[in-house]
Amino acid sequence: MRRKENQQPRETLHNAFDLDLEALIAELGRLDEKPFRARQVWRGMYRQLAADFREIHNLPRSLPALLSAHFTLQPLRPIVTEASADRLTRKVLFALPDGATIEAVLMFYEKRCTLCVSTQAGCAMGCPFCATGLGGFVRDLTPGEIVAQVLYFARWLRRSQWDGIQPTPMPRPTRVTNIVFMGMGEPFANYDAVWAAIRRLTDKAGFNLGARRMTVSTVGLVPGILRMAVEPLQVNLAISLHAPNDSLRDRLVPINRRYPLAELIAAVRQYIATTNRRVTFEYAMMRTINDSLLLAEELAVLLRGMLAHVNLIPLNPVAGSPYQPSSMKQVRAFTAVLRRHGVSTTVRLRRGIEIGAGCGQLKRQHALQFNVQQKEV
Numbered sequence: 447m448r449r450k451e452n453q454q455p456r457e458t459l460h461n462a463f464d465l466d467l468e469a470l471i472a473e474l475g476r477l478d479e480k481p482f483r484a485r486q487v488w489r490g491m492y493r494q495l496a497a498d499f500r501e502i503h504n505l506p507r508s509l510p511a512l513l514s515a516h517f518t519l520q521p522l523r524p525i526v527t528e529a530s531a532d533r534l535t536r537k538v539l540f541a542l543p544d545g546a547t548i549e550a551v552l553m554f555y556e557k558r559c560t561l562c563v564s565t566q567a568g569c570a571m572g573c574p575f576c577a578t579g580l581g582g583f584v585r586d587l588t589p590g591e592i593v594a595q596v597l598y599f600a601r602w603l604r605r606s607q608w609d610g611i612q613p614t615p616m617p618r619p620t621r622v623t624n625i626v627f628m629g630m631g632e633p634f635a636n637y638d639a640v641w642a643a644i645r646r647l648t649d650k651a652g653f654n655l656g657a658r659r660m661t662v663s664t665v666g667l668v669p670g671i672l673r674m675a676v677e678p679l680q681v682n683l684a685i686s687l688h689a690p691n692d693s694l695r696d697r698l699v700p701i702n703r704r705y706p707l708a709e710l711i712a713a714v715r716q717y718i719a720t721t722n723r724r725v726t727f728e729y730a731m732m733r734t735i736n737d738s739l740l741l742a743e744e745l746a747v748l749l750r751g752m753l754a755h756v757n758l759i760p761l762n763p764v765a766g767s768p769y770q771p772s773s774m775k776q777v778r779a780f781t782a783v784l785r786r787h788g789v790s791t792t793v794r795l796r797r798g799i800e801i802g803a804g805c806g807q808l809k810r811q812h813a814l815q816f817n818v819q820q821k822e823v
């Protein structure tokens with residue numbers, strides 16, 4: 447199917463994904479349309495993955511034009527796309543209508559196709575090893591801007607299928623099977639928008655992705671963890687830990703000064719007690735910074751007896767940064783210590799290093815290019 451461009455400049459149009467179903471029903475009510483029409487449009491947006499209202503089946507002739515006069519289904523403008531040499535990682539830098547930029551990364555695995563999305567443009571948490579942290583905070587994303595990242599990739603995957611293009615060298619899932627809220631930004635610093643996005647994406651009449659296929663990753667905002675513990679949707683929780691004691695964590699994750707480890711671990715224990723769900727601790731392995739075997743012992747003691755899993759990830763290095771990845775030999779030795787203490791541990795392979803797949807890296811690499819392109823946005 448050929449897609450026509452909206453005639454109006456995108457900047458003047460509202461992001462349709464910012465509407466929940468109730469708001470969409472109200473909008474169509476203003477156009478004298480019945481609620482069933484809104485449900486039809488909703489299915490068109492989230493099931494049919496329409497990129498234009500004119501693609502949605504069975505709408506009255508005048509309705510797509512009316513909707514297109516106010517709303518867009520393409521609120522994000524892809525400005526840089528990069529794929530890794532093995533084509534298993536694909537990253538897109540998007541421009542938002544106000545010129546802010548965000549990144550999303552699609553990663554193909556044997557049985558999963560995981561999309562990592564941004565929840566804020568930039569980040570205020572200031573982790574010194576992270577490209578996004580180094581770039582500072584711009585603004586929160588709206589629910590629709592979070593959802594639109596998912597829809598962009600869902601459409602891309604489907605279009606590849608339609609065009610008979612195999613996106614990967616070997617057969618891989620052809621739809622987004624998992625979403626991690628782990629891109630630019632701290633999800634709990636934009637809690638309401640993130641959960642509004644999750645509700646849209648799990649809606650059974652719409653995109654219908656299972657909550658258990660989603661993971662929210664926080665750097666340790668305790669109020670967010672406690673709030674998530676009582677959410678009805680069974681979304682997974684991951685904690686970016688990176689250090690097993692306060693003196694090191696204060697340096698690597700500055701928000702630790704506000705929510706120190708004792709408070710963070712108590713909140714995680716409360717979360718587990720309430721939900722009975724396992725929590726993942728992410729630990730970016732940085733050479734000589736946080737990868738000693740003594741620290742591995744300390745980490746094992748910290749997590750002892752907890753329903754938890756540790757993901758060790760050799761750091762995706764930022765150009766010019768003193769923080770560098772640990773050697774694989776050190777990662778293996780660190781893993782062995784944790785396992786000896788009975789801590790469930792895996793090593794996560796780094797993806798797309800050559801395309802700057804780490805959070806905020808593509809934006810950083812393309813800052814110069816973007817400054818030129820921004821004038822056109």
Ligand code: SF4
Binds near residue numbers: 805
């Ligand atoms: S690691 Fe996460 S929380 Fe820390 S600065 Fe980067 S995006 Fe923000």
